[in-house]
Amino acid sequence: MNERDTEGWSRRDLLKSAATGGVLVGLGAVVLDRMDRYIVGAREADAATAAASVSDVHHERIELGGDSPLTLIVGAYSETSSQSLRTREDVAFVQRDRRLTLYSTPGDATSDRATAGDQILPWGIDRVDADVAHDEGAKGEGVHVGIIDSGIDASHPDIEANLADPSDDGNHRAWAECRGEDCTHPWSDDGGHGTHVAGTVAARAGDGGIVGVAPDATLHALKVCGAGGGCRTSDIVAAIRYAADQGWDVVNLSLGSAQPSPALQAAGQYARGAGTLLVAAAGNRGQPDSVGYPAAYDEFVAVSATDIDDEIASFSSTGPEVDIAAPGKGVCSALVDGYGVRDGTSMASPHVTGAVAQLLAAGYSPEAALEELAATAEDLGLTSDEQGAGLLDVAASLGYDSGDDGTGDGTSCPPGA
CATH class of the missing domain: 3.40.50.200 (Peptidase S8/S53 domain)
Incomplete structure (x- = not known):
């Protein structure tokens, strides 16, 4: 796994900055945003605790109840940690926290x-x-x-x-x-x-x-x-x-x-x-x-x-x-x-x-x-x-006559053109 993200920050650099006080308050969220983010789907409380504990920095938690309740832990994980979590029977999935468009x-x-x-x-x-x-x-x-x-x-x-x-x-x-x-x-x-x-x-x-x-x-x-x-x-x-x-x-x-x-x-x-x-x-x-x-x-x-x-x-x-x-x-x-x-x-x-x-x-x-x-x-x-x-x-x-099939003002937009 690439240790360095697109902005040139490495995991080691970020954690070193945190340890020496070189990053301002709110570091956790900033670091999480820059590092390799994953979402862990935990079926049991022990799995959620484990996922939170091995996240390299600040983590977020999302509870999804219902018929098949899951606790989602959003964190930053090393390759070793993410692979270890995948082997747990009480972990439903480990996926990257991808960007959608x-x-x-x-x-x-x-x-x-x-x-x-x-x-x-x-x-x-x-x-x-x-x-x-x-x-x-x-x-x-x-x-x-x-x-x-x-x-x-x-x-x-x-x-x-x-x-x-x-x-x-x-x-x-x-x-x-x-x-x-x-x-x-x-x-x-x-x-x-x-x-x-x-x-x-x-x-x-x-x-x-x-x-x-x-x-x-x-x-x-x-x-x-x-x-x-x-x-x-x-x-x-x-x-x-x-x-x-x-x-x-x-x-x-x-x-x-x-x-x-x-x-x-x-x-x-x-x-x-x-x-x-x-x-x-x-x-x-x-x-x-x-x-x-x-x-x-x-x-x-x-x-x-x-x-x-x-x-x-x-x-x-x-x-x-x-x-x-x-x-x-x-x-x-x-x-x-x-x-x-x-x-x-x-x-x-x-x-x-x-x-x-x-x-x-x-x-x-x-x-x-x-x-x-x-x-x-x-x-x-x-x-x-x-x-x-x-x-x-x-x-x-809704039960109304639908025979119109018109196209209004076409692709015109106010003020109309």
């Missing part, structure tokens, strides 16, 4: 706020007939949605009305540091991705701007990614657990990795056991059998991306794990201080998250909501590996 590519952005008369109906919202549901009064009221992402812009005019009270610290959490110019809150969005996702889920229609799938749902920011788009597995696990513990109804994860992660699967099992649904982007590898993690796990709803012509988007990952498809190419939504068009399964996933919110608000149980989405999805004539059950149809899932 956000599944989108930046598109055109506008920095101007929309004004009266500039309201845009994004093509995806129209194509899945969410606007039909809105006309029938279905808007997702009373449902709580967690956005595990880069944060949310709390001041965006299309989002602020639906954002859970920012003055209540329990409504939002941050595991990644906000480094932008507008870090009003620790969970503020310094990259724009989380705000874009949140807008598709629940932007509220007004005199201008855009509208989301469930414009009366309540949004909660769970910031695990920095402006660069990197997100630690352990932080995502902690965010999933937090959302489940709060009793929030559905969580969107527009992120992932090509590498399996038993820690993420365990977090998914914990959340589903608590009644929290998890919707995840399938990935942007553009190849067959390439659905990423956590979307590939059964505990997550895997969403592929379509374009405005009802074809599978060229970038979308496909495979037997895909559950449903949704618009993901040329999607207009909110950004920090404005609006923009982005591509990615990151943009497809929040359409489904908003649809789940709509069904839960209509009284469906979590499992019944998923069954109804699959049963009413529109067959686009694509393979099941591409579209899963088919294209999301919000109106049909």
